[in-house]
Amino acid sequence: MAGAPPGPTSxxxxxxxxxxxxxxxxxxxxxxxxHPVRHQPGQHFVVRLTAPDGYTASRxxxxxxxxxxSGEVELTVERLEGGEVxxxxxxxxxxxxxxxxxxxxxGWFVWDGASPALLVGGGSGVVPLMAMLRYARRTGxxxxxxxVLSVRSAADVYYxxxxxxxxxxxxxxREAPAGSTRxxxxxxxxxxxxVLADATFGVDAATYVCGSARFADxxxxxxVDAGVPVARIRVERFGPxx
Amino acid sequence: xxxxxxxxxxxxxxxxxxxxLPPGQYDAGxxxxxxxxxxxxxxxxxAWTFTVDGLVEQxxxxxxxxxxxxxxxxxxxxxxCVTTWSKLGMVFTGVSVDTLLAAARPLPTAxxxxxxxxxxxxxxxxxxxxxxxxxxxxxEADGVALSADHGGPARLLVPHLxxxxxxxxxxxxxxxxxxxxxxxxxxxxHDRGDPWLEQRYQGD
Numbered sequence: 001m002a003g004a005p006p007g008p009t010s011x012x013x014x015x016x017x018x019x020x021x022x023x024x025x026x027x028x029x030x031x032x033x034x035h036p037v038r039h040q041p042g043q044h045f046v047v048r049l050t051a052p053d054g055y056t057a058s059r060x061x062x063x064x065x066x067x068x069x070s071g072e073v074e075l076t077v078e079r080l081e082g083g084e085v086x087x088x089x090x091x092x093x094x095x096x097x098x099x100x101x102x103x104x105x106x107g108w109f110v111w112d113g114a115s116p117a118l119l120v121g122g123g124s125g126v127v128p129l130m131a132m133l134r135y136a137r138r139t140g141x142x143x144x145x146x147x148v149l150s151v152r153s154a155a156d157v158y159y160x161x162x163x164x165x166x167x168x169x170x171x172x173x174r175e176a177p178a179g180s181t182r183x184x185x186x187x188x189x190x191x192x193x194x195v196l197a198d199a200t201f202g203v204d205a206a207t208y209v210c211g212s213a214r215f216a217d218x219x220x221x222x223x224v225d226a227g228v229p230v231a232r233i234r235v236e237r238f239g240p241x242x
Numbered sequence: 243x244x245x246x247x248x249x250x251x252x253x254x255x256x257x258x259x260x261x262x263l264p265p266g267q268y269d270a271g272x273x274x275x276x277x278x279x280x281x282x283x284x285x286x287x288x289a290w291t292f293t294v295d296g297l298v299e300q301x302x303x304x305x306x307x308x309x310x311x312x313x314x315x316x317x318x319x320x321x322x323c324v325t326t327w328s329k330l331g332m333v334f335t336g337v338s339v340d341t342l343l344a345a346a347r348p349l350p351t352a353x354x355x356x357x358x359x360x361x362x363x364x365x366x367x368x369x370x371x372x373x374x375x376x377x378x379x380x381x382e383a384d385g386v387a388l389s390a391d392h393g394g395p396a397r398l399l400v401p402h403l404x405x406x407x408x409x410x411x412x413x414x415x416x417x418x419x420x421x422x423x424x425x426x427x428x429x430x431x432h433d434r435g436d437p438w439l440e441q442r443y444q445g446d
Contacts, residue, residue, distance in 0.1 A: 009430065009443040013246060048266075050245045051253040058266055058326055084253070084268070092250045100246050105443065107429035108279055213276035213391065220281040230281045231362070237277045 011048065014101045016093060017072060022158040026124065027090055028064060028076045033101060036071035039063050041131035042110035042208070042236075045075055045103030049088060059085040062127040062236075063104060064159070066134035073104075076158060078124045109208065109236045113139060118201045119147040120219050122187075122211025125238055126158050129210055133167065142167050146195045146205075150187045150215065169195070187219055189226055196226055210236040262320050262330050264437040270327035276391045277325060279425075280361050283411055287395050290360075292379060293414035294346035302346045303414075306395070309379065312337045317378055317401055322437040324404040334399050336380035339372045339415070352417040356424060357398050357409040365409050365424035366433060367400065369417065376402055379412060404435035404442070 018030040031045075041063075048058040065074035079090040093099070111117050111132045119129040126149050136145040147168045151157050153175040163170065171191050176184045182191075196202040207228055209219050216237045224230055260269060287306040295301040304312075315338040322328045348369065355372055357365050371377065378399040381388050388394035393410025400407045406426050427433050432441040440446060 009445045011245075048245070049248040049251040049253070051251050052247060053253075054245065055253040055259075056245060056266055057251075057253060057268065060325060088248075088251055097249055098246070099248065102443070105430055108425070217282050217391065224281060230283070233281050235279050235281060237275075237279075 009102055009105065011100050011102050013098050016095055016097045016099065019093070019095055022076055023156055025079045026076055026158055027079070028074050029089065029093070030065075030072055030074045031099065031101065032072045036073075037104060038067050038069075039073060039104030039131075040106075040110040040112065041066060041135045042128045043104035043106040043131075044128070045073065045101045046105065047075070047085065047089070048100040048102075049085060050100065057084050059083075060105070062131070064127045064130045064134075066131055066138050068138070076124070076127045076130075109210070109234050111135070111206070111208065113141065113144070116144045116200045116205040117146075118195060118205040118207045119145060120150075120187075120192075120207065120209045120223070121147065122150045122215030122219065123152070123156060124158070125209075125211030125215065125236070127210075128236060129208060130159055132208070134162075136167070137165075143200075146198075146201050148187070148191060148195065150211070150219070187215075187222055189222055192222060192226055196228070202228075205232070207233045208236070209233060211238060213237045260330065263328055264322055265440055267322055267326055267328040267437065270329050273327075274329055274392065275323065275325070275327055277323065278363075278391075278393075278410055280363060282390050283361050284390065285360055285395055285411060290395055291413065292342070292396070294342050294417070295414065296356075296417035297349040297352040297419060298343075298417055299347035299349060300345065302342070304342075309337055309396075310381075312341050315341070315378060317380070317399060319401055321401050321405050321408070324406060324431065324435065324437075324442050328437075333384055334378060334380040334401075335382035336378045336396065336399065338375065339377040339379065339398075340375065342379065342415070343373065346417075348417050351419045354418045354421045356416045356418060356422050357407075358413050358416065359409050359411040360413045361411050363409055363411070363425050365398075365407050366422050366427055367403070367407055368421070368434065371400060371403060371407075371434070372415070376400065402436070404432075404437055406431065407435055 014031040014033040020028045044062045061075040064076045121129045290306045293303040317334045380399040381396040398409040398412040
């Protein structure tokens with residue numbers, strides 16, 4: 001009799017089944033793990049690359065897809081110049097390749113779908129929030145989430161075809177699309193006023209902030225200044241790891 | 243499972259790989275990433291305190307001025323984050339945890355500590371990992387006051403373990419006669435976290 005399948009923290013093989021361009025600098029890798037474990041929106045996987053001499057490099061990538069029964073997950077990877085793992089994934093990996101992964105991992109920056117959630121993302125920080133938004137939509141509970149996403153310009157929006165909806169508000173820091181009424185600029189109190197005025201999100205919601213350390217600090221300051229209790233804010237800072 | 247070769251991956255820079263880097267780590271160079279999971283708190287030093295309590299003879303609390311009046315101690319060396327970056331050749335200044343424990347006098351039954359932060363963050367450590375010159379409460383890094391995003395005004399520093407053990411905004415140590423998983427440890431991370439053994443997640 002075979003041993004128990006590996007748990008989420010054991011290394012296992014996953015096959016790349018699809019690769020999609022999100023932006024000029026971001027790709028989504030859909031992978032099928034040998035022993036898939038259903039993830040929670042917000043969790044991540046570690047990807048490990050191994051060279052012939054045994055040298056390894058590992059990085060963590062958030063799951064962008066909603067949990068489902070497909071046995072597959074989507075990891076969106078931003079290409080960081082000089083980043084050893086992200087450049088390899090972008091430049092070398094093809095559909096059919098096998099990668100070593102462990103996951104899903106994480107028990108803090110996760111949303112169970114049962115209560116309202118305010119999602120505040122900056123740039124690539126949208127990835128784990130997208131898993132939450134997709135899960136809410138798939139389960140018919142998009143009333144439970146609101147996403148405020150800060151990006152430099154329209155060219156930097158991941159999942160651009162799928163994002164638009166009454167739950168989503170995209171703000172632009174450098175260049176706003178034609179017809180925008182908001183001048184380009186960083187996230188500020190006015191961008192959150194409407195959603196925080198809604199009792200569901202202003203009082204009850206867990207708040208998930210994800211982006212660079214600089215974005216996370218700026219966004220959480222805006223939230224705290226607007227009266228959101230610190231204890232309600234969960235933060236995921238994406239480090240400059242390649 | 244044995245490591246499996248990745249098609250086309252050769253890695254790079256291994257010829258000059260620094261022996262100070264534990265397995266699976268890379269040199270972050272001049273960068274010092276910030277990865278805390280909470281809102282960065284604004285802590286005023288005049289309201290800051292540090293407490294050692296639990297299984298001790300003399301529970302003790304120090305103010306900012308009182309802890310600075312203790313003998314200063316430095317750590318010069320490397321730090322290692324579980325997210326795979328390491329930062330080499332840093333210098334931290336603060337006070338040795340040995341000095342703090344000498345004042346509070348741990349009871350013989352104490353085997354572990356739970357470090358607490360002003361934010362509510364916790365992390366657990368065996369007592370043996372914070373004594374005999376292995377741990378500090380640090381308020382200065384590379385010659386400048388520790389900034390709030392790196393845990394200032396003061397953080398725990400346990401550099402021989404992954405850096406989530408070095409609790410930012412540390413507020414005290416509680417001595418226990420058992421191991422009590424902290425914030426990340428309850429969320430799947432390893433109870434000890436030795437970077438040389440790659441103890442990243444529970445089960446490693």
